[in-house]
Structure formats: C-alpha cells, structure tokens
Amino acid sequence: MTANQTDLKEQLKKRLFDSISAQIDLIGYVPDDIAKLVKNFTFDTRDVDQASNDMGFETGLVENEAITANNQSDKEKLAELVNGHYDKVFYDYDGMMGILHRDTQYRNIGYWDETTLSQDQASERLQDTLLGFIPEKSGRILDVACGMGASTRRLLNHYPAGNVWAINISGKQIESTRRNAPGCNAQVMNAVDMEFDNDFFDSILCIEAAMHFETRQKFLEESFRVLKTGGYLVLSDILLTSRERLAQIPMFHSPDNHIETVEEYYELLSDAGFSSIVITDESQNVWGAHFLRAVNRIHEKFYSGDINIIELTETLWTYYNANAVMGTCLFVSAQK
Numbered sequence: 001m002t003a004n005q006t007d008l009k010e011q012l013k014k015r016l017f018d019s020i021s022a023q024i025d026l027i028g029y030v031p032d033d034i035a036k037l038v039k040n041f042t043f044d045t046r047d048v049d050q051a052s053n054d055m056g057f058e059t060g061l062v063e064n065e066a067i068t069a070n071n072q073s074d075k076e077k078l079a080e081l082v083n084g085h086y087d088k089v090f091y092d093y094d095g096m097m098g099i100l101h102r103d104t105q106y107r108n109i110g111y112w113d114e115t116t117l118s119q120d121q122a123s124e125r126l127q128d129t130l131l132g133f134i135p136e137k138s139g140r141i142l143d144v145a146c147g148m149g150a151s152t153r154r155l156l157n158h159y160p161a162g163n164v165w166a167i168n169i170s171g172k173q174i175e176s177t178r179r180n181a182p183g184c185n186a187q188v189m190n191a192v193d194m195e196f197d198n199d200f201f202d203s204i205l206c207i208e209a210a211m212h213f214e215t216r217q218k219f220l221e222e223s224f225r226v227l228k229t230g231g232y233l234v235l236s237d238i239l240l241t242s243r244e245r246l247a248q249i250p251m252f253h254s255p256d257n258h259i260e261t262v263e264e265y266y267e268l269l270s271d272a273g274f275s276s277i278v279i280t281d282e283s284q285n286v287w288g289a290h291f292l293r294a295v296n297r298i299h300e301k302f303y304s305g306d307i308n309i310i311e312l313t314e315t316l317w318t319y320y321n322a323n324a325v326m327g328t329c330l331f332v333s334a335q336k
Ligand SMILES: C[S@@+](CC[C@H](N)C(=O)[O-])C[C@H]1O[C@@H](n2cnc3c(N)ncnc32)[C@H](O)[C@@H]1O
Pocket: 082, 083, 086, 105, 106, 107, 108, 144, 145, 146, 147, 148, 149, 150, 151, 167, 168, 169, 170, 173, 189, 190, 191, 192, 206, 207, 208, 209, 212, 213, 214
C-alpha cells in the first residue's frame, strides 16, 4: 500500500468513526432510544474475516498471499478456502445469504428485470437465459460448480436424469445436489481437472463460478476436451474490478489470471479452440439489480426489527465493499 493509500485509509476510518460517534452522542441522552436501536446485541469483538464473511458474499477482504494453484498442495489450499467460505454461508440460513436466498436453493446473484419478483425467479431466469444458447437440448449435459443442485434439478425439465452430470469441489454441496436432483450423476470434482473421457458431453453449463477456477484457461481447455465436436459451453462469469482487489481475496484465483476486458475473455476462449463465441455484458441486470434488491431487503430487515442498527451498518458497509469489487458480469456461449 502506498503512503497516500494508507493516509486515505486512516482518514476514512477516522471519518466513519467520528460520524457514527456523533450520531450516537446525538441520541445518547435518551437511553431507551439506544436500547431500541441495538436491541439485545452482545458487544463481543470479532475478527476481520468473520465480519466480512457474515454477508455471505465473496468479500473475504483480507490482505493475504495469493495462492497460485500450480501444485497439489496449493490446489488443496484453494479448495479449502473456497469450501470454508461457501459451505458455511450457503447453509447459514440466518446469515445474509440465508436471508436473501430464503426462497431458493440457487446460490447465485441471478438475472433480473422489472418483472422479476424473487431471488428464485432471478436465478431461474439466469439459468434459462444461458440454456437458451443451446439450440438442441439433447444428449449429455454437465453442470459445472453446481452449488446445492438447484440448476441441476432444473435441467431435468429438458434432460432425463441419467443424462445429467454435476460436479462441485465441495462434498457437502454434492450431497445437497444428490438430494435436490435425484438420479443425476453428481460427483466431487475440480472444474480444472475433470475426470471425464474426451468428447463425452453434448453441452456444459457453468453458473457464476469460473472466477474461482485456477485457472479459467485450464477450465476452458478441459471443457473443450470433454465436449463433443459441435457441443456448447454456456456460462455466466464475473470479472473483478482489478488485479489488486483480486489479490486481497485469497479464495479467488491468482491475480496473474485477472481478466480485464471482454476482448481478453474472447481470446481465451478462442485460444482454447472454441468458435461461434458470443459474450454479453449483463452487469446491470446481474450484480447491479441484485445489489439494489439486497440493500432494500437489508433495510426491510431493520424496519421489521430482525436486525439492529449495528448489524444494518456492518452489512451495508460489507455490501458497498462488494460493490467496489464486482466488475463485469458476463454471459458466454461458445461452440467446439
Ligand atoms: C457462486 S457459487 C454458484 C453455485 C451454483 N452454480 C449456483 O448457481 O447456485 C460458486 C460455486 O463454485 C464452486 N466451485 C468453486 N471452485 C470450484 C472448482 N475449482 N471446481 C468445482 N466447483 C468449484 C463453489 O463450491 C460454489 O458452489
């Protein structure tokens, strides 16, 4: 961090502290008001990781050494970080993700428009839009990084269970997928080391996960290998705002693999062998819309008395922080 950045950081901390302190002082002579605001909050101290994890989104913003998962132990370390985060927040029904995803087993941001009323609808719309890129929904399909299996289950609207495969790096999530999508072939597997034969799948779907893969390039090469000629890879992905931000979040891939532009993404797909490549920037209707809804929902929780002023302030701060990290949300379709 440069001297300037350190200055700014300290100034920001002081400014926030001063302004919140002033507000507390202002209402401080009416103790009942404060008691009402904080309810029965316990003032225990929490570490930075805990505070940023609570929101249930990928903002473990701790300064840390980035992992370059070129060898086995680094791969295991990365898997541990990814699982440590998602296996906790996906199943924490009282945490922020639990609150925002109460009505759904999907664990993604979704794809919103003015008619979308719930997270479940937004996530279904995201999946259906990606599936729309596959002209013929037949043969075998693979759901990469299937989460808790909501997308795998929805594939059963188009494919018989025996033709649907799902993989995830987490055993816990694969157990959920087996429950949510009975009869499908769900396996613990790393997206960059697939254990499938060449030319095995007709289509591959991957929703909001490639930003974790060490590397995206390996994942695209693996996808190309296991797809039949003419088969489709369809995915949604998120590019972070900068490699510096990426370096702060150890559960994402190494900053060396940061992609800045749609053009770079296109090149990566093309180098892996893909053609008929279509990439669209859907940021506004993916993170943009999710962010506004989330902030709204957090305020509703406050007004209904489910969270207190401290939780409201912390959660909003974490969400705004995430907002600074989220770069471009892409939809991708490519053919072998
Ligand atoms: C934001 S979640 C999306 C989950 C799911 N696709 C959905 O839409 O509900 C990202 C997922 O990527 C999985 N993941 C991360 N790295 C992985 C890897 N290398 N191989 C397979 N899955 C991975 C995580 O376990 C998590 O389930």
